[in-house]
Amino acid sequence: MLEVIEPGLLTTVQDFGRPDFVDLGVPAGGACDGWSLAVANALAGNARDAAALELTLAGPSLRALDHCLLGLAGADLVARVVETGERVASGTSFTLAAGHTLAFAAASERAGIRAYLAPAGGVDVPIVLGSASTCLVGGFGGLDGRPLSAGDVVRLGSRSTIENDNRLHWKGGPQPALEATRRPLRVLPGPHLYGLPLSSFERLLASEYRVSARGDRQGIVLEGPPLPAAGRQSEMLSQGVPWGAIQLPPDGRPICLLADHGTVGGYPVVAVVISADLPLLGQLGPGDPLTFRQVSPADASTALRRQAADWQAGLAALEHP
Amino acid sequence: MNVDPSQIEPFGDAALLVSWPGGIDPATNDLVHALAERLRSARREGAGWGAPVPSYSSLLATFDPLRLGTEEARSALLALLQEPLPVAAASSGMVLEVPVRYGGTHGPDLEEVARRTGLSPAQVIELHAARTYRAYLLGFAPGFAYLGTLPPELHLPRRATPRQRVPAGSVAIAAAQTAVYPLATPGGWHLLGRTELRLWDAQRDPPALIRPGQVVRFVPLPG
Numbered sequence: 001m002l003e004v005i006e007p008g009l010l011t012t013v014q015d016f017g018r019p020d021f022v023d024l025g026v027p028a029g030g031a032c033d034g035w036s037l038a039v040a041n042a043l044a045g046n047a048r049d050a051a052a053l054e055l056t057l058a059g060p061s062l063r064a065l066d067h068c069l070l071g072l073a074g075a076d077l078v079a080r081v082v083e084t085g086e087r088v089a090s091g092t093s094f095t096l097a098a099g100h101t102l103a104f105a106a107a108s109e110r111a112g113i114r115a116y117l118a119p120a121g122g123v124d125v126p127i128v129l130g131s132a133s134t135c136l137v138g139g140f141g142g143l144d145g146r147p148l149s150a151g152d153v154v155r156l157g158s159r160s161t162i163e164n165d166n167r168l169h170w171k172g173g174p175q176p177a178l179e180a181t182r183r184p185l186r187v188l189p190g191p192h193l194y195g196l197p198l199s200s201f202e203r204l205l206a207s208e209y210r211v212s213a214r215g216d217r218q219g220i221v222l223e224g225p226p227l228p229a230a231g232r233q234s235e236m237l238s239q240g241v242p243w244g245a246i247q248l249p250p251d252g253r254p255i256c257l258l259a260d261h262g263t264v265g266g267y268p269v270v271a272v273v274i275s276a277d278l279p280l281l282g283q284l285g286p287g288d289p290l291t292f293r294q295v296s297p298a299d300a301s302t303a304l305r306r307q308a309a310d311w312q313a314g315l316a317a318l319e320h321p
Numbered sequence: 322m323n324v325d326p327s328q329i330e331p332f333g334d335a336a337l338l339v340s341w342p343g344g345i346d347p348a349t350n351d352l353v354h355a356l357a358e359r360l361r362s363a364r365r366e367g368a369g370w371g372a373p374v375p376s377y378s379s380l381l382a383t384f385d386p387l388r389l390g391t392e393e394a395r396s397a398l399l400a401l402l403q404e405p406l407p408v409a410a411a412s413s414g415m416v417l418e419v420p421v422r423y424g425g426t427h428g429p430d431l432e433e434v435a436r437r438t439g440l441s442p443a444q445v446i447e448l449h450a451a452r453t454y455r456a457y458l459l460g461f462a463p464g465f466a467y468l469g470t471l472p473p474e475l476h477l478p479r480r481a482t483p484r485q486r487v488p489a490g491s492v493a494i495a496a497a498q499t500a501v502y503p504l505a506t507p508g509g510w511h512l513l514g515r516t517e518l519r520l521w522d523a524q525r526d527p528p529a530l531i532r533p534g535q536v537v538r539f540v541p542l543p544g
Contacts, residue, residue, distance in 0.1 A: 019383075022374045023357060024529045025459040025466075128523050138463040138504060140523035191330050191338050237344060238460060238467070240374025240381025242336045263374050264460035272333030275386050297391050300334040304386055 001065040002119070004152040005101060008060035010217075013123050013142035013154075014116075016049040017259060018131035027260045028243065029133045029141075032217060032282030033114050036074030036177065038311070039170050040118035042318060043071025043093040045162030051125060051132035052118035053154070057285060059104025059115060060148060064096040068156060069120040069165060075112030075177035075283060078105040090115065090177070091170040093162075112177025113285035120160035136217065136260065171317050173310040176279035184293035185277050187246070188300060190269035200227045200248060200270045201294075209254070209290040217260040219247075220284060226252030227270060238264040244273035244281060256281055276303035325402065326356075329395055335371070335386040337394055340379040345469050345497060348408065349378045350457050354534050355406040356380055363401060369394075375533060376458045377467075416453060416536045419501060421492050423449075423514035423541055428492065430480075430511040438474055446541055448472045449513060454499060456535040464503035464521030466531040471497050483509035490515045492539065499539075503529075514541075 004011075014037065017030025031037035031054055038048035046052075052071075053060075059077040071093045072079060079088040082101040088094050096102055102117075125132050125142055134142025143152055189201050209224035229252045240263060241247070247255045247267040254270065258281065273281050274295060284290060295303070332338040339356065343349045357375040360382055364370040371383030384394045423446045424431040435442045454468035461467075471494055479495045484507060487493070491502040493510035502508055503520035520530045531537060 020372050021463075021528070022372050023459060023533060024463060024527075025461060026463045026528075028372075129528065135463070135523075137506065138521070138523060145523075188331070188333055191332050237377045237379075238458070239338065239376045239379045240336075242333050242381065242383060244333055262461055264376055264458065269332075274334050297331065297334060301386065301390055304334070308387060 001156060002068070002154040003063045003065055004060060004148050004150055004154065005063055006061035006103075007148040007150055007152070008055055008104065009058040010056040011060045011148040012054050012134040012136070013051050013125055013132055014054040014134065015051040015132045017133050018129045018135075018141075021129050022240070022263045025263055026129065026138060027135065027218075027263060029131070029135055030259050031116065032259045033074055033112075033116070033176050033279040034282075035174060035279040035307070036114070037116045037118070039073035039091065039173075039314070040071040040116035041122075042315060043073065043091075043168050043170055044069060044118040044120040045160040046071075046118055046120065046122050047159075050118065050122035050157075050159075052116050052123060053148070055104065055115040055117060057110075057113050058106055061101060061103040062154070063101045064098055065153070067095065067098050069093060069095050069160070069162060070102075071118040071120075071168075072115060073118075073170065074115040075110065077110075077115045079103070079115075080105065093168040095165045110285070112180055112283035114177070114283055119154075119156040120162055121157035122159065124155040124157040168318055170314060173314040174279070174307060177283045180280040180283040181288050181290070184291040185280060186274045186295045186300065186303065187271040187292045188274060188295070188297065190246070190271050196248065196268045196270055197228045200229070203227050204246070204254065204270055205292050205294055207291070211284045211286055211288045211290060213286040215286065217258055219255045219257045219261055220281075222254045222256065222290060227254065228252065229268070236266050236268065238266045241265040241269060242272060244275070244278050245269045246271045246273065258282060274300035274303060276300065276307050329398060331391045332381060334391065336381050336383045337391070337398060338379060339382055339398065343378050345377050345457060347455055350455070351408055351534070352406045353378060353380050356402070357533075359401050359406075363397075368397065376460070416538050417531060418538050418540050419492070419516050419518055420540045420542050421450070421514040421516050428512050428514035431513050434475070434477065434494070434511050434513065437477055440474065445475065445513065448475055449494070449499065450539045450541050453536050453538045456531045456533055456537060458533055459529060459531070462502075462504055462506050463523070464529040464531070465500060466529070466533075466535070466537075468499045468531075468537055469497055471499050477511060479509040480511060483507055487512065488515065490517060490520070492516060501531075
């Protein structure tokens, strides 16, 4: 078990979400950077979609009540074992002795905003509507539907394939937290039905943006040159929207949808981030620079298949270092 | 009527947007929910489909992009549409009665709605409770059903400034729609009253009291 000394800015239990209830208005949810959740789980010997903690910008302070093995991946939020001073790098597994505390210090130069801390055996919370994920808007899932708070005790599961405390290091594969601000996000144009002027999409591709401070697990708002938002939006009815959709409200400031986004939306969608780049989207935080690049549907498919191959290669390297 | 969708187009690399002509009408919405049901059964059979998101006259058909390409998904969808969609599949026929205390602290916007529509508060209540509404879709928040359509006399744009927190159970209107807020959330609709019915309970089966296609009537309670 882990005792929460300090909760951090926004620490929630997340797995791969609950996609089956979107017709009831329930956000699919799950980790905003699913790749890094999977890496943390692999390092802990868990199934890739096991429930773990998603840490945001300022990590929590957690005391181990029993000896435990943990995997850490995603953004480097500067983790340290307080009692030993040991620095824990992102992309490694480590042990925390009973009574020892894991703490995070804000990085002076951060890359990415979300880290994933996976205890061996997973986080043990009740499964609600098919998932352990915290649904903040619905107030259910995870720990009573809310972020961790001081004094909580996080129970750990027992299903892990790792039987000793060998430290593992994840090598290779994409690193969404590092890549998010270093290369353009790849997009496909939005559906034609929305009747946005073509110049909106072209301007999106040609512009440089910064992520505004207004952002959460539902979406991030982009600051930059406003895009032409004219079109048929005044008569638009709400429609289902996917994760990665870039909505264009009347003020012309794009909003990128993340894991907890509302299932339907009434704004035109100018572009959609490809599936392979959704983990990068989940690592962008306030002030981060952002640009977009158009790819073909075939490129999007190739990128996703390459990612799947990277995953298999990473797993193989863990098992046979 | 023509039951075939007018448009099937990619929405990113993991979804198709299926659209029918028309806006808010029950016959079109029946087709949307009938296709959603077909996609859910194909999903259960492991055909690579994700859970569909039905709306008024469109449906987001999500799929696993590692299993289906966009063109394969389109062909699979057309195959699902080969047999015409049944009309009037979603409406259960049962009317769900929602008891409401209108006005006062329960419905802080009743007076303003009356003023802006040129009606008395009693007339607003009477009009709101006089007809049955259909749940066209659920969205915005878990269990939030978009109910329509409102009598034209009550159509008002959303509030200029949304409230930070609308109490759970609030009965509200905006444009041609009415709804019950299932959870305490931010909201920009006009609040007419409140019900004690529990619209959403994640531990209940089914968790949403109002299902897509459900018919709803509001019943004014005294005081």
